[in-house]
Amino acid sequence: MGRFLVFALLGGALVYAGMLLAGMFRRRLRREGEQIRARQALLQRQEEALHLPGGSPERPIVIDSPSVVEPKAESVQCPICGGDLRVSEHRAEVIDGARLRVARVHCSMCGDERDIFFQLRSQT
Numbered sequence: 399m400g401r402f403l404v405f406a407l408l409g410g411a412l413v414y415a416g417m418l419l420a421g422m423f424r425r426r427l428r429r430e431g432e433q434i435r436a437r438q439a440l441l442q443r444q445e446e447a448l449h450l451p452g453g454s455p456e457r458p459i460v461i462d463s464p465s466v467v468e469p470k471a472e473s474v475q476c477p478i479c480g481g482d483l484r485v486s487e488h489r490a491e492v493i494d495g496a497r498l499r500v501a502r503v504h505c506s507m508c509g510d511e512r513d514i515f516f517q518l519r520s521q522t
């Protein structure tokens with residue numbers, strides 16, 4: 399009877415340990431799955447951001463004056479997290495023959511950095 403009790407306890411402990419391990423494994427798998435989905439969602443948002451107005455040199459935002467570049471760029475929300483964007487640099491560039499204004503912005507929330515492209519109406 400004493401021996402049976404020891405076996406029962408050992409068996410119970412083993413089953414319990416197995417369940418704990420399985421639970422840890424499941425949680426880890428779920429966490430990895432979430433990280434992968436979060437990464438995919440981030441890549442997708444970055445990809446979508448390229449198609450927004452001003453997101454690429456092919457889709458510049460048309461403006462009337464260079465003075466609106468910075469206020470316009472800062473009025474855009476971060477496409478990744480919805481945070482506020484700050485202009486760190488504003489430069490003029492010629493890309494594929496088009497004279498563009500490029501605002502380098504970074505997000506004050508997630509730190510994401512990107513360029514927003516503008517074109518003067520007089521140069522379209």
Ligand SMILES: [Zn+2]
Binds near residue numbers: 478
């Ligand atoms: Zn952000």
